[in-house]
Every structure is written in C-alpha cells, then in structure tokens.
Amino acid sequence: MDSTPVAPRPAAVLAEGHSGSVWLTGQQPSRTLRRGRYAPASITHPGKMLPTIARYAINTYTQPGEVVLDPMAGIGTTMVEAMHLDRQGIGVEYEARWAELAAINIALATTNGAPGTGEIYTGDSRNLATLLPRMLRGTVALVITSPPYGPSTHGHVRTPGARRGKVRKLNHRYGGSDNLAYRDHDTLAEGFTDILTGCRTVLRPGGHVVITARPYRRHGELVDIPGMVVAAGQAAGLELVEECVALIAGVRDGALVPRASFFQQKNVRDATAAGDPQWLTQHEDVIILRTPR
Template sequence: MNDRPTARWPLPLPPGEEPPMPPLSVWPTGQRDPLAQLRDAGCVPGTETDTERIPPAVAAHAIATYTRPGDLVLDPDCGAGTVLTTALRAGRHALGLTARTRWWTLARANVTAAKTAGAWRDGSVLDARPKVLATVRAAGLIGRVGLVLTTLRTERDRVSGPDRDPVESALADLATTLLYCEPLLRSGGYVAVVARPLRHPDGSLVDLTTPLIATGTSAGLAPVERCIALTAGLRGSRPVTRASLAERRAARARAAGTPTALTAHREVLVFQLAHDATLAAAAAADIPWPMDEATRFIVHGVERPRGRRAA
C-alpha cells in the first residue's frame, strides 16, 4: 500500500482552535459508465437496482489505496455487494452484512460469481444488522479488519416514523455502525464512508461533509482525508456526466426554469483510529512521540495495550 499523506492534525491543537478540513483528493473513477462497471466487475443481473451502491470503480480505488493483498475488507451495510465482489477480485478477504433479504440474495450471488471467476480469497455475507459486530460472534474479527468501506444509505423505507428525516436517520445509523466497527480495525486500518450527493427541496446540495466527520469522530475515529470520487468521465479536462435518465428528469423538475447542475461525484470521507492518526501525523511532521504513548491506545474510554491491534 502506498504511504498516505497525512495532515499535522489530529495532534493537540491550541485551546479554541478548530481542526482544518482533511486534505482533499480527486479520484478519476468515472471513466466507465455504471452498467459497464458492473459488467467489468462480474456482478450479477439485478445489482443495478441497488441505487445507493458503491460503484465498483470507486470501491476498487479505495481498496487499492487503503489495503494490501490479503487484508480483510468489511462492508457492514453491503447492499447488493459491489464492495465484496471488488475486494475478492483484488485479492482481499471480504465480509458483508445486510438485514434486507433482497440485498442478501444479490450480495451472496455476487460473492459466488467472483469465486467462480477465480477469486480465491474468503468472502461471505451475513444476514444480520451491524450490531452483530458488537457480539461474541464477531470476537474473532477484533483487530483484523484492514478497511471498513461502506456507504451512507438513505432509503426512505429504512426510516421509522413519518416525521424522521432520511438523512438524519441514516447518519444516526451510520454513527452506531462505526462504533461497532471501530474495535475491529487493525493497526493502520482505515474506514471509508462513501456518500452520493443529496439535494434539499429547493435544489441546493446538502452538506454531508460536516455531519459525516462528526459521525466518525463520535465513534473514536479521526478524519485523515476527504476525497471526491468522480462518477463523470474525463475527456481531456472536460467532465462528461453519466447521470441516469431518472436523475436528468429530476434535475429538470427541480430547476423550474433555472439550470441545475447534475451531480458527477461521490463524497468519500476517510478515517483512522484516532491514536493511529495522531502517531501518523507526528511521524509526518517529524515530531518525536514518547514510546509509552505509542504502545497504548484507548477504545471507548478504556486504555488497552497496543499489542491487541497488532497487524
């Protein structure tokens, strides 16, 4: 895995000083249209019905950047399983969870298809909610996950109650999920959350960056990078939007005579364990760090020996 550029934070900041936004990078992940990506990844028919899936090209870029061969990739809300298929084809182990029968069937079929195509790494899908990660059933995963790669799912049928906002509900679910995932990360592991752009009724974009960073930090994680994963193709320096017909119609309906830009990217927020991020920032800034501090870390307020998360 390539060394990752790390900002000077989350080293201790002066009182009252706010941490800056994580460094921004752009991924050229839209050179193939969505259906071609699914075909290239060997996904089974029906995968395209998961409209909030992580595009295979985005998953492939994240897996290549933040993991190494043989690592375990976890998607705790895997939908139709594009992350699992991509991870297996890249020589990583893969584990996905979903409580929706429809997605479990598709994800399982995609894992089977990847193995049939020659992916030899272990891959499985559990018909379970993310809270199973906090039970004894997941004890063997503690300190083993190299990358948690998941998406912010805002399907309205997941929201309980007519007055609940889908985005707020999705963020609350994600916060709980990341809390379950945090103890499973190995030393140096990453969490990457992918979110498709959302709009307010007036057509303006919803700010997802700020609440996603807050969601990650509430789970004991530190944001280390903010990425724009393009879903538009690039012809020279000009982006070519690959929006679906439904997205184009929705944009025209919202515009009401005023031009509305089609979205051409996914937002990706990347986190590490807070202690790991602090050590990496110290190393990048050439700041000495006491050895006794480097051999301890804190999980949910409890100090534990560093060896528990040995890679």
C-alpha cells in the same frame, strides 16, 4: 447534446489541515464495470457503489490477504472487488433480499477465479460488535461503505405502452419503512454513528474507514450527508485523515462526460427553469477516517 448544467469542481475538497485528491473512477459506465462480474439482478439495487471506487480504496489502503469490511454491503460490491484483489471481503446487510444477492455475487467471483474469499452476514450493523465473530476484533484493515440515501434514490425509468405513457420509477427502494434509509435525518445520523462505533471494535490500530457520500435535496433544501458522515466518524472516536473526490463522470479531452440518471437531469432542468440554478452532481465525496494508532 445534453444541455443539463454540470457543476465545475475544484481539484480537491479539503478539510482544514488535511490533504485531498481526485479519484478518476468514472471512466467506464457502471453497467460496463459490472457486466460478467455481478449477477444481472444486481442492477435492481438503488444505491450501488461504483466497483472502481471500491477497487481504488482497497488498492490504496490494504495489502493482499488483509480483511476488508462493508457494514452496509448491499449487493456485495466491496466483497467482490476485495476478492478479485486477493483480500478477505466481509459484509453485513440488513435486507435479506440484498444479502442473498450479495451471496450470489460472492459465488460468482469465486467462479470467475477471484483468489480472495468473501462472506456475507444478514443483520443490523448498529449491533456490529455482537453480529460479527469475535475473532475479527482488531483484524480489519479497511472499512468501505456508504450511508443510504432513502427517498432521494431514483432507480430506473419506465415509460409503458407504445404511446410512451407517464414516466414511473422502478427499483428505487432499499427495502421496508424500518430500513435506516427511510428514517428521519437525526435517526440516520445516530444510527450511522452506532455503525462506525461498531467498526472501531473490529478495526486494527491505524485501520482506515472510507465512506462515499453526496449531498441531496429534500423538498428543495440541501441535506449535507458528507458533513453528517464526518460528524458521525468523529463521534465514534475516528480521526479524519482527508476528504477526496471520486468522479462518477468520465473525463474526455478535458471535459466531463455526465452519467446522471433521467430523474437527476429532469430535476436540475426543472429547478433551473424555475429560477433556482442547480448543477448535476458528478462526484462522490470520499471521507477517509482512521482509528487512532
């Protein structure tokens, strides 16, 4: 049995004066959720959003026929899930490699009978207002996205040879060094603020923004990405509605079923053995913002 410590978690993460809730989104492994619904190459992206998180947000904050946008679209999870729920999914992706894969997944959704539509643009979402067609301004009901985690992504494990040689990482990078994921924290915060400011130009009054984020450790120090997201949203003129928890672990008989990567488990065990007790993260913080009505 896995002995890696799993963090206990309160029923909700609350900002003062705001409500919160737990999204039961980790009941199935991510590979099961994507099988037959996404191209096999989708597994190579290092920072994929769980399809069930996108589905929950779309069902909660939109109606059939409405527009859902992801300004950091990756392999197109938001668009694919929006299409299957009869919405119009629109995405923007900086890396051409992932934009091409998103286009493949959009086409696969159509082949699978999804009643909605999907579209992907390639470009820098810090220039969102000029990148997207003007006709979208004021029409988007929901933005769903996640900031990049850069060096903290773990990818996949490979142990080459019959003797199971040195463990190495594969598929753990978003793209080149110019990607926002690999800039310093202040540049990431500034860039993410620019992206959310652009989202305001296309959101309708009262439209929602759902952002998943989690803290991570850099050189042993905790980096507060959820806090950065809230600050960026408020700097962009958005209102904080609530902070929720989206589980990436399953729940069975009242206990969590961890779905952490090999490297996450190893890092936690090594830190605990060195006298620095740490816990496996089994959730995403979900920051929910809204344009002023």
